[in-house]
Amino acid sequence: MKARALSLTIPLIAPALLAVIWVILARQIGNQVILPGIEQVADLLGHPTEDLISMGSLISNVLVSLVRVIMGYAIAALVAIPLGIVMGYYGFIFKFFNGFLNLFRPIPPLAWVPLVMAWFGISSLATVVGLETGQMYIYLNNIKFSMLFIIFIGAFYPILTSTIHGVRNINTTLIDSARVLGASEYQIFMKVLIPASMPSIITGMRIGLGIAWMCLVSAEMLPGSLSGIGYMITHAFTLASTDIVIAGMISIGVVGASMDMVFRRIEHKKFSWRRQAR
Amino acid sequence: MTQQNVIIEIEKLSKEYSTERGESFLAIDNINLKIQENSFTCIVGPSGCGKSTILRIAAGLEKATSGTVHYRSDPVTKPCGEIGLVFQEYSLFPWLSVIDNVAAGLDFAGVEKEKRDEEATRHLRMVNMLDFKDAYPHELSGGMRQRVAIARALANDPDVLLMDEPFGALDAHTRILLQQELLKVWELTRKTIVLVTHSVDEAIFLADKILIMASRPGRIRNSLEVNIERPRSRAIPEFGKMTDYILKELEYSM
Numbered sequence: 001m002k003a004r005a006l007s008l009t010i011p012l013i014a015p016a017l018l019a020v021i022w023v024i025l026a027r028q029i030g031n032q033v034i035l036p037g038i039e040q041v042a043d044l045l046g047h048p049t050e051d052l053i054s055m056g057s058l059i060s061n062v063l064v065s066l067v068r069v070i071m072g073y074a075i076a077a078l079v080a081i082p083l084g085i086v087m088g089y090y091g092f093i094f095k096f097f098n099g100f101l102n103l104f105r106p107i108p109p110l111a112w113v114p115l116v117m118a119w120f121g122i123s124s125l126a127t128v129v130g131l132e133t134g135q136m137y138i139y140l141n142n143i144k145f146s147m148l149f150i151i152f153i154g155a156f157y158p159i160l161t162s163t164i165h166g167v168r169n170i171n172t173t174l175i176d177s178a179r180v181l182g183a184s185e186y187q188i189f190m191k192v193l194i195p196a197s198m199p200s201i202i203t204g205m206r207i208g209l210g211i212a213w214m215c216l217v218s219a220e221m222l223p224g225s226l227s228g229i230g231y232m233i234t235h236a237f238t239l240a241s242t243d244i245v246i247a248g249m250i251s252i253g254v255v256g257a258s259m260d261m262v263f264r265r266i267e268h269k270k271f272s273w274r275r276q277a278r
Numbered sequence: 279m280t281q282q283n284v285i286i287e288i289e290k291l292s293k294e295y296s297t298e299r300g301e302s303f304l305a306i307d308n309i310n311l312k313i314q315e316n317s318f319t320c321i322v323g324p325s326g327c328g329k330s331t332i333l334r335i336a337a338g339l340e341k342a343t344s345g346t347v348h349y350r351s352d353p354v355t356k357p358c359g360e361i362g363l364v365f366q367e368y369s370l371f372p373w374l375s376v377i378d379n380v381a382a383g384l385d386f387a388g389v390e391k392e393k394r395d396e397e398a399t400r401h402l403r404m405v406n407m408l409d410f411k412d413a414y415p416h417e418l419s420g421g422m423r424q425r426v427a428i429a430r431a432l433a434n435d436p437d438v439l440l441m442d443e444p445f446g447a448l449d450a451h452t453r454i455l456l457q458q459e460l461l462k463v464w465e466l467t468r469k470t471i472v473l474v475t476h477s478v479d480e481a482i483f484l485a486d487k488i489l490i491m492a493s494r495p496g497r498i499r500n501s502l503e504v505n506i507e508r509p510r511s512r513a514i515p516e517f518g519k520m521t522d523y524i525l526k527e528l529e530y531s532m
Binding site: 192 | 358387431
């Protein structure tokens with residue numbers, strides 16, 4: 001019982017220390033813009049549905065950001081996973097794509113911004129659907145192609161790399177076994193390559209989601225962005241509302257960590273066979 | 279023994295590999311052999327003599343450089359349901375339970391779930407693994423895994439069962455136990471079995487006929503019938519004499 005209490009307490013010590021230092025520093029500095037009090041930020045986080053300086057509420061901005069990330073990320077996963085599987089399995093497809101993809105890999109997602117703006121401007125899902133007014137327009141107009149693209153680039157490479165890695169590390173005996181048991185090429189993909197590389201794919205998806213979430217702020221700083229947690233932070237900064245900046249940063253951290261935890265759970269629960277298998 | 283049909287016929291089979299430095303290497307050279315239906319054949323040879331290569335070609339997993347393999351009258355060019363292969367280890371799908379592993383071949387063939395499970399259950403019972411049907415491969419010992427691998431190959435109901443050192447990674451005691459069980463399964467199902475091993479003892483204990491291979495390049499050096507009545511005892515003089523003879527043959531072929 002005592003050990004359990006201790007193991008639950010240890011992770012809390014560092015954040016508690018940070019809070020104490022924050023309180024002391026805020027009192028010493030005494031300047032809202034440099035470091036607002038902890039109670040102000042806590043108050044903002046405690047009332048997430050309140051409208052903040054006409055930028056919408058904290059929660060609605062977080063939700064808008066989440067929708068963007070999930071869309072860009074889903075597209076990245078839908079492209080990267082099948083591509084990674086065929087690249088991992090067929091040597092010639094790997095050779096065909098690898099050099100080309102490696103050329104783009106070192107380019108930070110942010111460096112794409114000018115080009116992406118030239119391509120997509122401020123066009124959004126609303127542009128495609130042809131809406132120009134109404135509530136639906138407001139929703140769809142939040143999903144800008146430029147943003148999706150930046151998020152896509154961020155998530156694409158980690159997912160691709162770990163999918164290729166996962167497929168290449170499959171024990172060939174498993175593939176041979178499936179062949180001898182009568183599996184068709186399609187069945188080998190669906191029933192051997194995908195499940196066997198799934199643990200590695202999930203790890204890539206976890207890393208990819210983390211990076212996609214990080215790319216979000218830069219994507220939301222793009223012109224035409226009028227919502228989202230990244231927009232909220234940059235806009236609050238121009239208004240010298242440092243408390244909102246910090247509340248926004250904390251929200252980003254909490255959401256990112258929660259998503260990561262979900263993936264870790266899946267890794268742990270579904271793929272215990274990988275840790276022990278051999 | 280009555281005159282039986284030839285089920286597998288290998289003619290002038292050779293396989294050449296090329297190394298990364300561009301040299302070529304003859305793994306097996308001009309192999310000719312006939313496997314009788316319902317017989318138990320063991321292939322013994324030093325490691326690297328290409329005995330596994332013969333099985334892989336016969337299973338349709340690899341292409342021969344020259345020569346042919348025929349199953350009944352059809353040439354073997356790709357894996358088919360009639361020829362099963364059991365590997366040395368790591369062949370079970372780690373993400374599937376034991377019963378789903380055994381049913382995998384039937385799943386590939388599109389057999390419906392109920393029928394699959396019924397067949398898998400029957401074969402798991404045959405190898406005494408029914409109690410572990412819901413376990414995962416990583417929870418089993420090496421011997422148990424091989425039992426499941428054998429059940430899986432049999433569940434597909436192949437005509438011929440090829441076994442590539444199936445007990446090679448097991449400890450001596452488990453190995454002897456599984457040899458006895460394999461014989462029981464063989465007597466029950468009367469499959470044609472071709473088993474590759476580097477253990478002379480295993481070959482004499484199991485086989486009707488033993489093929490002795492030599493290496494570099496891999497070729498068949500000699501073959502002999504084992505006319506010891508089953509169940510065979512390792513304690514009788516014939517067993518010892520035959521062991522001695524084969525070991526000498528292998529020594530020459532190194």
